[in-house]
Amino acid sequence: MRGPKRRDIGHGALAERALVPMIPSQEEFPYTIRVVSEILESNGSSSMASVCGSTLSLMDAGVPIKRAVAGIAMGLIKEGEDVIILTDIAGVEDHLGDMDFKVAGTERGITALQMDIKISGVTFDILRDALAQAKVARQFILGEMTQVIDTPRAELSKHAPRISSIKIDPEKIGLLIGKGGETIRSLQEEFESQIDVNDEGQVLVYASNGERGDALVDRIRSMTKEVEVGDEFTGKVVKTTTFGAFIELAKGTDGLLHISNVAPGRRIDTVEEVLNKGDELNVRVVEVDRERGRIGLRLAEDPDIAGKTVEELSSVGSGDSGPPRRDRGGRDGRDRPPRDRAPRDRGRVRDRDPDRPRS
Numbered sequence: 001m002r003g004p005k006r007r008d009i010g011h012g013a014l015a016e017r018a019l020v021p022m023i024p025s026q027e028e029f030p031y032t033i034r035v036v037s038e039i040l041e042s043n044g045s046s047s048m049a050s051v052c053g054s055t056l057s058l059m060d061a062g063v064p065i066k067r068a069v070a071g072i073a074m075g076l077i078k079e080g081e082d083v084i085i086l087t088d089i090a091g092v093e094d095h096l097g098d099m100d101f102k103v104a105g106t107e108r109g110i111t112a113l114q115m116d117i118k119i120s121g122v123t124f125d126i127l128r129d130a131l132a133q134a135k136v137a138r139q140f141i142l143g144e145m146t147q148v149i150d151t152p153r154a155e156l157s158k159h160a161p162r163i164s165s166i167k168i169d170p171e172k173i174g175l176l177i178g179k180g181g182e183t184i185r186s187l188q189e190e191f192e193s194q195i196d197v198n199d200e201g202q203v204l205v206y207a208s209n210g211e212r213g214d215a216l217v218d219r220i221r222s223m224t225k226e227v228e229v230g231d232e233f234t235g236k237v238v239k240t241t242t243f244g245a246f247i248e249l250a251k252g253t254d255g256l257l258h259i260s261n262v263a264p265g266r267r268i269d270t271v272e273e274v275l276n277k278g279d280e281l282n283v284r285v286v287e288v289d290r291e292r293g294r295i296g297l298r299l300a301e302d303p304d305i306a307g308k309t310v311e312e313l314s315s316v317g318s319g320d321s322g323p324p325r326r327d328r329g330g331r332d333g334r335d336r337p338p339r340d341r342a343p344r345d346r347g348r349v350r351d352r353d354p355d356r357p358r359s
Contacts (some may be wrong), residue, residue, distance in 0.1 A: 005066075011047035012037070018051045018104035018112035019058075022065040029064060030165045030204055043091045045073035047114075051104045052141060059149050062156040069111060070141040071104030073162055074130050085130050103134035107142055144151055156211070162213035170201040172224040175252055183251055191216040223250040227286050230310040232300055237279045240271045244308060247283055255295035256331045257283060262300045286313045 004012070015037065023033065031314060035057060037050035048071030055069045058090035069107055076099035086093055094100050100116040122130075156162065168176065177184045184195055193207040193216050203220060207213030222233065227249060235247035235255070243259040263274050274309075275281070284305060287296030298305050298316070 002239065011050065012046045014102065014104075014112055014114050015050040015054060018069055018071060019065075020071055021052055021111045022055075022067055024064050024066070024108070027165060027202075030163045031063075033058070033063060042090060045071070045102060047071065048073050048102055048104060050258065051112075052145060056145060056149060059152040061160070062112060062153040064152045067106040067108065068142055068145055068150075069104060069106055070138050070145060071102060071112075072134050072141065073097060074101040074103065074125065074134050076101070076122070076130070076136075085126070085133055099130075101130055101134070103131065103138065105138060141266060158209070158252070161208060162210045163204060164217045166203045166205070166212045166217050166220055168197075168201045168203055168224040170221065172200065173197055173201060174200075176203070176220065176224060178251070187216065187219065191219075193300055195220075221261040223253075227255070227285055227288055227295055229255060229288055229313050232282060233284045233285070234280060234282050237275050237277050237281070240275060240277060242270070245271050245275050247281070249283075249285075249295070255285065255297040257297045258301070261302065262297050264299060264304065275284075284313070286316050 017092045019035075024052070035054045037046075037053055039046040041051065042049075042311075051069055053069035055065070058065050059068070062108040072087065073089050073094075075086035075093045077084045077093075077096040078098045086097065089097065089100070090132065097118070099122065100121045102112075102114045103110060104112040107246075118279065143188075175183070178186075184197075187193075188195055191207065191212050193205055193212055195216075196204045196206075204211055205220070207216060207218050225231075231257075235248040235249050237245050242259070244256050245262060246254045247257055248254050257275075259268065259271050262268060262271055268274060283297040283302035284300045284302075285295060286298050286305060287294065289295075305313060308316065
């Protein structure tokens, strides 16, 4: 066994150059791609074989390349004015011939070229004919390749780690990270994944499988998106009051399920008859008042909102007539009913001792 020689490295660079224009961007496919082409024996162009084989392997692995790439090695035999252009030259034709001309590309055009010329030069006509012949050969090879696999697989291999990319509002980065990194660490532990985020709001999620990665991406989206009427959440009851229950929709974002909507179709005296702190339930947003900081909720299975559009939900109402969130106390600034205070007597003094004479 030995390391690659200069010739091997050069052939690999040619194959890489042919494929790079078809590789998706970092935003579309945030993976580092490593393709290994092992040539055990060659009586033709190992670099063009690597182009074809690498295309098939990338598509089979689920890499969303733009189009398939194939390559062909052209040769030339020139004796005086007699010229013969060869397609898919063998080793002896490469050794004894006058030109080794490699052409790689898609059905739409060329992505890489390399020429090894052994005579003083080639005419425009020779080059034109060689490119035309190479196009015919390339299209034939692409046709054979598409019979094996014509498009990239929709899913990555189950053995491949999953990297997902999501863009969030840069102002929400602090919400994702949390105080001292508490939130991002807890997410990584819960989903057994890794999260990287940059200053532009680009978030990369590294997970051991697709299920964990997709679930974490959904969690990040729900945490960082602006809540809109019609959105559905699976939330947890974080506080109950005399007028309803506060449901945590995302970290730092709560909505109020009014007591009149806790048990659709029947009247209850207290929220605790139906709900307790820690209960999880599916809710739908029916009101968003950004000026007052209020989010109104209804149960997702509530018949009064079933099948309604966003416009129709806005007119349904949440039943919440309580104070806005900025006036609320309790846990993390959540709603707290106003305390009853006895009226003050102003303008006179009460006698503490009824037998004490008044002045």
